[in-house]
Amino acid sequence: MARERATALLIDFDGVLRRWDPTVAARVERAYGLSDGVLGEIAMSWDVLQPVLVGKVSHAEWMSSVADALTPSVGDAGRARAAVAEWQRYRGEVDPEVLAFVREVRAAGVPVGLGTNATDQLDADLAALGLTDDFDVVVNSSVIGVHKPAKEYFQAACEALATPPARVLFVDDEPRAVAGARVAGLSAHRWGGPADLRYLRAALAY
Template structure:
């Protein structure tokens, strides 16, 4: 049985709409004499990351814990704090092709939501990136209290979009998020780059 055509689009932020140049973190690590990849490795340790993604700690508290862990490894708290602060000043870059596509979709009357595992600085990031007015809804895990791929996260997203799960098309670059969305009843497309825009346009174009 064919699925219902999507009438709402839910799109991930990092890895789809926003990209981070890995050279920035590498440059900070090199400048402060840190091992390659250590900033991201410490920050994304699940026991440290999951609380900030579900709103139990703030972004500032998360970064403080990263600096503390880094200081333990380098033996220099001031160097660790300064390195983390410099790393965090870079907030990524918008993919212009994806943004143009989202504007195109909204212009047809399809609701577009941002569905992201994020912290309490998301609104500031969206403003800094010029994205504050680009979505009908923003579904931030740290506000919802659940992170992707939890079913509760996707239920909250569909409620925010005022659209039944079967009518929501979700786009993410992570397999685990795609699986979670499908378990929750959404259509889901695994993003691997702008070549996927052709498929998404077709999926959102009314038949006939």
């Protein structure tokens, strides 16, 4: 039997709606004499990243730990902090096609949630990127205390959207998050780029 079309959309932030230009970090690393990719490598190492994603530490504390780890490489704590601060000034870029899709879906009366593993800086990022009014709900892992791909994360997201899991379409670029959403009963699509928008429109009831 064919699955009913979704009546709500839950969309990931980084890798779907927000894109990152890797040359920004590379430029900072060159300027401070750091090895290629070291900023992301340290920040995204799971023991450093996981606490900030569930709200156990703040974004500022997370970045402070990155600077501490960099200090031996640059030989000076102040210089390490400056490198991290310069890197953090970049907020990423919004994919205009995805944003247009989000606005189209909401205009058609379909509730849209932003479902993201994020820090306490998310609201500031959304404001800086002009996205404050583009979602009916924002489900931030650091606020609810659990991150994707946990079933509890998706349960909280569906409750926020006031929609049963079977009627929520989730879109993410990470395979583990997509798999977790399916375990929780949602329809889920792994994002491959704007060419996927045709499929997503067909999967939504509007």
